[in-house]
Amino acid sequence: MANIVDALADFSANTQFEQLPANVVQESKRLLIDSIGCALGGLSHPKGTIGVQYARLMGAGAAGAQASILGTGEKVSTVAAGFANGELMNALDFDSILPPGHVSPYVLPGALAVAEAAGASGKELLVATAVSHEMSNRLGKSMDYLRDIKDGKVSPPPVYGYASTVFGATAAIGRLKGHSRETIAHGLGIAGCTVPVNSHWAWSQHAPATTIKYTAAGPMVQAAMAAAHLAEFGHRGDRMILDDAEFGFRKIIGSTRWEPQHITDGLGSSWGFPAEQSYKPYPHCRILHALLDCLYQITEANDIKPGEIESITAWVEGFVMQPLWLLRQIEHVTDAQFSVVHGLSVGAHRVPPGKQWQSPDVVFDPSVLALMDKIHFEVHPDYEKLLSGHAASRPARIEVRARGQSWVGEKRYPHGSPSPDPSTTMSDSELVAKFVRNAEGVLSPRAADEAIMQLLNLEQVSDVASVIKLLSP
Incomplete structure (x- = not known):
């Protein structure tokens, strides 16, 4: 052999x-x-x-x-x-x-x-x-x-x-x-x-x-x-x-x-x-993508402005409780690719996903940096169970509080991944638009x-x- x-x-x-x-x-x-x-x-x-x-x-x-x-x-x-x-x-x-x-x-x-x-x-x-x-x-x-x-x-x-x-x-x-x-x-x-x-x-x-x-x-x-x-x-x-x-x-x-x-x-x-x-539909670590899917849906459907947000709480994958993803002090544009709170803040500002996410004007925008203080995250309680159920799982849950109200979004598979849900697959036309x-x-x-x-x-x-x-x- x-x-x-x-x-x-x-x-x-x-x-x-x-x-x-x-x-x-x-x-x-x-x-x-x-x-x-x-x-x-x-x-x-x-x-x-x-x-x-x-x-x-x-x-x-x-x-x-x-x-x-x-x-x-x-x-x-x-x-x-x-x-x-x-x-x-x-x-x-x-x-x-x-x-x-x-x-x-x-x-x-x-x-x-x-x-x-x-x-x-x-x-x-x-x-x-x-x-x-x-x-x-x-x-x-x-x-x-x-x-x-x-x-x-x-x-x-x-x-x-x-x-x-x-x-x-x-x-x-x-x-x-x-x-x-x-x-x-x-x-x-x-x-x-x-x-x-x-x-x-x-x-x-x-x-x-x-x-x-x-x-x-x-x-x-x-x-x-x-x-x-x-x-x-x-x-x-x-x-x-x-x-x-x-x-x-x-x-x-x-x-x-x-x-x-x-x-x-x-x-x-x-x-x-x-x-x-x-x-990837977003220029950020893949661990955040299902959360961003939910966050965009909530803020766009309800036209929530960054200044109206009282708090954002997210439940994330367990292994991201490491210094890299916990980072709150952004010193370089590359830091923004992995900081959970910075990524969610950019998403809450509804910046169109693309290379501009990592331009200094966006990364160090005072409004983006300020909103980070209102964002908190913890381990998703069902992370391990859902991951063992299907390898494509990236379980996410997010709660946005604004105007005295609360909106919750949940997702198991982020957009861009092949999964049991056909809608999560990124289409050829989406990849072409991303290229453009x-x-x-x-x-x-x-x-x-x-x-x-x-x-x-x-x-x-x-x-x-x-x-x-x-x-x-």
Whole structure:
């Protein structure tokens, strides 16, 4: 029986576009539209612009300027472009969610840069997108998860992060560079030994938190780029890195659980990521989204103004009782992505969801900051029961008091998540509208419309570089 790395290499090298189910093709298009839109929006955020600055420092490299920094019209090396675009995609925390957590900003930037440089077809980019997300989801299922339930209680792991996405990122790069199955296998083996550490818990426990967040996308993309290229140049990887539970990748990144059957069972014939792929209608940590759905509904239906609000009480997911989410002193715009009370205050001001949520004018608006003092939250009493009942559960309850009256809203599944309630799925038209909002001020309306049309029909595109060109101002 082939080891896990070899099985993943086979999957990466041998999957053909014609084998992809229709829903996998469609979800891959949706991911590209959403992620590229988030990158364009990220140009308004310091995390994104810092990523661009660092990419400029890396420059064209020995091979010359081959790949674009999205939304800028600038070309740099593929490694530099991958770094910048990863940071741009993740800057607003507006990017999609797939267990083990954030995936797209780690696996797509390298693929986009290599696809552009290689003149790859749209079909090849769609295959790379599908393979990288499916692989990441499977690896996530094999190890600890932030919302694991043990004996009926939420049991967060002692070490957590998104390091496992490096395999999907490396596979996508190798596939688009035309690497053999053997070379892809060595790239995966190298990736597992050189990946950045899982730093999620340090970030969430220390306030003020680092602005690179849970796992910086740029360095993760660079790790995947290095692994794929080192294999191409002749380095040998550790092809046992995913089979050895005692000394291998599981131990390296600190996972206490190891269920490798989730990686290989049905690999290539069964695709799981489309059913678990979530999208964000708000540029804020996903834990707040169901609450924001309820809050917007209450304030808009009753035309409640911020100055009329006497108090807001929210019941939230249990694991957010950590310094990061409890934060009330906002010092940097990135703090606003995770503070529960700040996010609810912005929502109560009915600021249209989009990149403007994290503009300094909104983040430090005196009215937004003042309302935070009237917002309180505690753990939802049924959080664990509802989570164990369905993995997509994000139970939320909110009470708004204003004008001497009280309004209550409750929701189990936030908008943007696939769930037993079909209405929670974010439609194609909603994702397109989100792209347009993120592209405002970066692309002309005509260029944005043309880029969307090309992405929606990506399987008909002969050269991805023609699509990337549309994303330059």
